[in-house]
Amino acid sequence: MKQAELFTKTIKENPKDEKSINAQLLIRAGFVDKLGAGIYSYLPLGLMVIENIKKIVREEMNKIGGQEVLMPSLHPKESWEITGRWKVEEMYKIKDENLGLGWTHEEIVTPLVKKHATSFPKYIYQIQTKFRNEPRPKSGILRGREFLMKDLYSFHLSEDDLNDYYEKVKEAYFRVYERCGLKEKTFLTLASGGEFSSSFSHEFQTITKSGEDDIYICKNCGASFNEEVFESKCNCGSVDFEKKKSIEVGNIFKLGNRYSKLFSMENIVMGCYGLGITRVMGAIVEVFNDEKGIIWPKEIAPFQVHLLELDVDASGIYNDLQKEKIKVLYDNREKSAGEKLGDCDLIGIPLRIILSKKTIEKNCVEVKKRGVDKIELIEIKKLIDFIKNEF
Amino acid sequence: MKQAELFTKTIKENPKDEKSINAQLLIRAGFVDKLGAGIYSYLPLGLMVIENIKKIVREEMNKIGGQEVLMPSLHPKESWEITGRWKVEEMYKIKDENLGLGWTHEEIVTPLVKKHATSFPKYIYQIQTKFRNEPRPKSGILRGREFLMKDLYSFHLSEDDLNDYYEKVKEAYFRVYERCGLKEKTFLTLASGGEFSSSFSHEFQTITKSGEDDIYICKNCGASFNEEVFESKCNCGSVDFEKKKSIEVGNIFKLGNRYSKLFSMENIVMGCYGLGITRVMGAIVEVFNDEKGIIWPKEIAPFQVHLLELDVDASGIYNDLQKEKIKVLYDNREKSAGEKLGDCDLIGIPLRIILSKKTIEKNCVEVKKRGVDKIELIEIKKLIDFIKNEF
Numbered sequence: 001m002k003q004a005e006l007f008t009k010t011i012k013e014n015p016k017d018e019k020s021i022n023a024q025l026l027i028r029a030g031f032v033d034k035l036g037a038g039i040y041s042y043l044p045l046g047l048m049v050i051e052n053i054k055k056i057v058r059e060e061m062n063k064i065g066g067q068e069v070l071m072p073s074l075h076p077k078e079s080w081e082i083t084g085r086w087k088v089e090e091m092y093k094i095k096d097e098n099l100g101l102g103w104t105h106e107e108i109v110t111p112l113v114k115k116h117a118t119s120f121p122k123y124i125y126q127i128q129t130k131f132r133n134e135p136r137p138k139s140g141i142l143r144g145r146e147f148l149m150k151d152l153y154s155f156h157l158s159e160d161d162l163n164d165y166y167e168k169v170k171e172a173y174f175r176v177y178e179r180c181g182l183k184e185k186t187f188l189t190l191a192s193g194g195e196f197s198s199s200f201s202h203e204f205q206t207i208t209k210s211g212e213d214d215i216y217i218c219k220n221c222g223a224s225f226n227e228e229v230f231e232s233k234c235n236c237g238s239v240d241f242e243k244k245k246s247i248e249v250g251n252i253f254k255l256g257n258r259y260s261k262l263f264s265m266e267n268i269v270m271g272c273y274g275l276g277i278t279r280v281m282g283a284i285v286e287v288f289n290d291e292k293g294i295i296w297p298k299e300i301a302p303f304q305v306h307l308l309e310l311d312v313d314a315s316g317i318y319n320d321l322q323k324e325k326i327k328v329l330y331d332n333r334e335k336s337a338g339e340k341l342g343d344c345d346l347i348g349i350p351l352r353i354i355l356s357k358k359t360i361e362k363n364c365v366e367v368k369k370r371g372v373d374k375i376e377l378i379e380i381k382k383l384i385d386f387i388k389n390e391f
Numbered sequence: 392m393k394q395a396e397l398f399t400k401t402i403k404e405n406p407k408d409e410k411s412i413n414a415q416l417l418i419r420a421g422f423v424d425k426l427g428a429g430i431y432s433y434l435p436l437g438l439m440v441i442e443n444i445k446k447i448v449r450e451e452m453n454k455i456g457g458q459e460v461l462m463p464s465l466h467p468k469e470s471w472e473i474t475g476r477w478k479v480e481e482m483y484k485i486k487d488e489n490l491g492l493g494w495t496h497e498e499i500v501t502p503l504v505k506k507h508a509t510s511f512p513k514y515i516y517q518i519q520t521k522f523r524n525e526p527r528p529k530s531g532i533l534r535g536r537e538f539l540m541k542d543l544y545s546f547h548l549s550e551d552d553l554n555d556y557y558e559k560v561k562e563a564y565f566r567v568y569e570r571c572g573l574k575e576k577t578f579l580t581l582a583s584g585g586e587f588s589s590s591f592s593h594e595f596q597t598i599t600k601s602g603e604d605d606i607y608i609c610k611n612c613g614a615s616f617n618e619e620v621f622e623s624k625c626n627c628g629s630v631d632f633e634k635k636k637s638i639e640v641g642n643i644f645k646l647g648n649r650y651s652k653l654f655s656m657e658n659i660v661m662g663c664y665g666l667g668i669t670r671v672m673g674a675i676v677e678v679f680n681d682e683k684g685i686i687w688p689k690e691i692a693p694f695q696v697h698l699l700e701l702d703v704d705a706s707g708i709y710n711d712l713q714k715e716k717i718k719v720l721y722d723n724r725e726k727s728a729g730e731k732l733g734d735c736d737l738i739g740i741p742l743r744i745i746l747s748k749k750t751i752e753k754n755c756v757e758v759k760k761r762g763v764d765k766i767e768l769i770e771i772k773k774l775i776d777f778i779k780n781e782f
Contacts (some may be wrong), residue, residue: 007458007504007513033503035463035470036490041503042461050461067398070433070441072426073464073520074537079426094492095484097524099427112424112432113398122398129464129520133488146465 001303002318003331006030008043010343021210022282023140025294029346031302038137038145045347046281048302050148053277054127056179056299057150060172064165066125066152071108073129074099079107082262090132101131106255106272109153110263120268121161125152127277139212141282142247148277155260155268162254162269169273173204173250180280181297182206185287186249187224189215194253200229204250208286211245247283250275288371294348295371303329304391306349310337310356317355317365317380324384326391345370351390353383392694393709394722397421399434401734412601413673414531416685420737422693429528429536436738437672439693441539444668445518447570447690448541451563455556457516457543462499464520465490470498473653481523492522497646497663500544501654511659512552516543518668530603532673533638539668546651546659553645553660560664564595564641571671572688573597576678577640578615580606585644591620595641599677602636638674641666679762685739686762694720695782697740701728701747708746708756708771715775717782736761742781744774 008030015027015034023040026032031046042050058068077098080086085107092101102108109124130149137143152169156162170188177183186206193199203226205215216230217223220238225231233239252273260268281300288295296302305321305328307314318330329349331340337356344352354366364377367386378386399421406418406425417423422437433441449459468489471477476498483492493499500515521540528534543560547553561579568574580596594617596606607621608614611629616622624630643664651659672691679686687693696712696719698705709721720740722731728747735743745757755768758777769777 004510005456005458007515008507009509030507033506035499036465036467039463039465039467041463041499043507044458044460047459047461065396067396067435068438069435070438072430072432072537074427074430074522076427076430092488092490093486095486097483099483101485108426108432115424116399116421116434118400119395124398131465146463 001329003329004333006044006329008045010346018140019138020140020142020282020286021289022142022285025285025289025346026141026282029294029343029348032141038134038143040141040144040146040278042278045302049281049296049300050277052300052302053180053280054148054150056176057127057275057277060176060179061123061125061150061152063175064123064168064172065121066123069112069124069126070128071102071105071112071126073102073131075102075108079111083107083259090134092131092133102128103130103132104272104274105151106153106259106270110259110265110270113153113155114263114265117155121154121156121165123152123154123165125150125273139282141278142212142286144278147279149279150275150277152273152275154271154273155265156270157267159256159269162271166252166254166271169252169271170202173252173273173275176275176280177204177206177249179299180284181300182249182280182283182287187215187217187222187246189224189226189246190229191226191251192228199254199256201251201253203248205246206249206283206287207244207246208283209245210286211247213246213248215244215246216241217244247279247286249280249283289348290371292342293346296348296350298350298391301348301350303327303349305329305351305353305387306344306347307331308340308344308352308354310340310354312355312357312360314355317353317383320384321387324388326384326387351387392720394720395724397435397720399436401737409531410529411531411533411673411677412680413533413676416676416680416737417532417673420685420734420739423532429525429534431532431535431537431669433669436693440672440687440691441668443691443693444571444671445539445541447567448518448666448668451567451570452514452516452541452543454566455514455559455563456512457514460503460515460517461519462493462496462503462517464493464522466493466499470502474498474650481525483522483524493519494521494523495663495665496542497544497650497661501650501656501661504544504546505654505656508546512545512547512556514543514545514556516541516664530673532669533603533677535669538670540670541666541668543664543666545662545664546656547661548658550647550660553662557643557645557662560643560662561593564643564664564666567666567671568595568597568640570690571675572691573640573671573674573678578606578608578613578637580615580617580637581620582617582642583619590645590647592642592644594639596637597640597674597678598635598637599674600636601677602638604637604639606635606637607632608635638670638677640671640674680739681762683733684737687739687741689741689782692739692741694718694740696720696742696744696778697735697738698722699731699735699743699745701731701745703746703748703751705746708744708774711775712778715779717775717778742778 033041189205218234219240221236255270424432580594584590609625610631612627646661
């Protein structure tokens with residue numbers, strides 16, 4: 001894509017009404033725009049990132065048998081009165097109607113599966129816009145009033161089968177975080193089973209400087225606990241913990257028969273598994289950035305290559321890369337070198353390639369990886385091989 | 392995909408609370424599920440159809456320079472008070488909040504483009520869930536309270552440029568309808584410019600037996616008019632018209648400077664261009680069906696091939712087709728031949744392939760196109776070439 005045609009622009013100053021790193025950088029780099037508290041538009045670069053994350057999540061959910069659906073956001077009051085959750089304050093209600101906006105879908109998916117499924121287990125997921133009444137949203141796209149989420153629901157004939165599948169979901173989640181670049185910093189963290197359960201659940205917590213949550217990691221065995229369940233002594237016997245700030249990038253619950261019972265499927269036990277798409281996008285920005293901007297992991301970046309021309313014409317290289325299906329943002333704008341380099345660092349595409357008068361003399365381009373200081377001169381005729389080797 | 396694993400099932404009886412052909416067939420065939428009046432879940436087969444339509448629309452919008460974004464559904468009251476449209480009854484309002492649910496996005500996209508764009512023209516679109524308070528929804532997914540829509544907005548420095556682009560959008564829309572199988576039955580229909588305009592707009596109206604709208608087609612020149620603007624004499628001089636029932640599958644407006652002026656972009660004129668994704672899906676079903684079920688056009692169908700095994704094992708053929716990237720639904724269920732054939736017709740995949748004891752003896756499969764009576768025997772070793780020739 002030619003950058004001159006992109007309708008968004010970068011912004012020099014941090015937005016005054018945003019405290020979080022993810023919102024500051026994403027707004028400045030032109031990935032998102034703030035419409036109101038906790039409400040954001042995803043601009044072309046931002047939507048490309050979202051589509052990349054969705055693709056990863058979809059592939060990993062399909063690998064563990066997930067069947068994708070799209071359930072509505074408008075939910076009838078009757079469905080939520082069955083579970084007693086209509087009164088939950090996080091749920092937006094529509095004025096003068098018996099309708100609310102979905103923030104989770106147990107009340108919808110359980111009767112749907114009851115109506116349709118003739119055998120079990122079944123695994124149903126969707127990637128869908130959720131709404132949640134957050135009184136004071138302040139963490140950028142980490143905690144919006146409207147956000148994209150993948151929610152998976154599993155239905156089993158036995159606890160054993162649920163337990164087996166729960167482990168498979170754990171593995172699938174870690175594959176997602178690995179492809180998003182977050183795996184090393186993400187801990188499977190024991191958490192309470194929530195309002196309706198005496199057992200435990202698990203959160204996937206990604207360590208960052210300015211996370212919303214605190215987790216406690218056992219220095220001896222590496223087990224991780226959230227604040228609700230932390231009791232200052234680990235199962236391994238150790239009492240030595242490290243307290244870390246973190247962001248919850250996923251959570252998984254065994255629901256047992258709580259919902260299935262209410263919808264007359266007594267013999268079924270359920271699990272539910274959430275993963276916020278826009279939240280993961282925000283977490284990636286919180287983890288991968290420096291003073292100059294964002295540093296996107298390879299599989300998440302909106303483009304593979306950012307091609308800059310400085311007082312020369314790089315359209316030949318742009319066309320060659322496009323022919324090879326390399327995803328390239330081509331900065332063909334009439335701007336100063338300083339401005340182009342600054343925007344390039346801010347936007348954070350993995351590979352920066354510069355064609356200038358100096359490099360042309362040597363039949364070369366200058367290549368630099370975002371987040372790495374080293375600059376290389378690469379012969380233009382070897383460029384495509386070099387890029388393909390990187391991805 | 393193996394049909395035994397699909398969590399949905401077909402339903403024999405027409406749902407009592409649905410009058411429209413699209414809802415009856417889509418529910419019976421397991422593509423959608425009704426949650427409430429005008430509110431539907433899209434099940435795996437239905438979501439596949441949606442993704443096919445989205446892909447077509449996206450490709451055609453990108454061809455005319457469209458840049459895809461994702462704007463929010465939650466809209467602040469302030470934005471809509473600027474245009475005086477907060478009071479519109481079709482707009483759902485959130486209880487106890489100054490927020491409404493988006494049913495169109497002029498109020499959001501105009502200030503967004505003002506903030507970002509440094510040159511014009513610009514073409515911004517999204518494929519997004521819209522909400523509209525329909526008091527008595529009764530046309531299935533043709534007119535839901537929640538529906539998927541593509542909305543494109545164009546921003547120009549002159550009326551001439553807007554007029555040029557408007558013609559390009561017309562062509563792009565007809566390419567979409569062509570790929571959806573609807574082109575022959577779809578008429579560019581003159582309509583009023585709406586509440587805020589003295590000029591005309593255009594609707595794309597698809598002729599069906601039970602359409603919601605009436606259009607008047609000039610028998611002499613083929614020009615088409617909706618009820619608002621029909622004046623019983625065509626521009627060509629003819630007074631001879633044919634009145635037809637139809638479904639609006641798209642509409643395009645020249646907005647002039649109405650919105651740009653209100654958001655302080657006086658020098659800009661705008662166009663807006665809507666195309667309902669779920670509505671097009673419904674229209675396709677209304678046009679392509681028979682007494683047995685749906686007849687999906689090739690590019691829209693959830694699968695290319697429906698492979699049925701009757702008292703034999705067709706898993707070898709299934710695996711071979713999958714290796715060739717042919718999209719196949721494999722009916723490996725333990726059901727009677729009658730039930731399998733009935734479901735196959737109801738679901739409406741373009742190519743039915745049957746392996747039975749009889750066909751195996753001849754090293755053949757039986758091949759039949761949905762909607763065509765002719766049945767052919769094809770040698771198994773020639774099957775892949777035959778299928779590839781069809782698509």
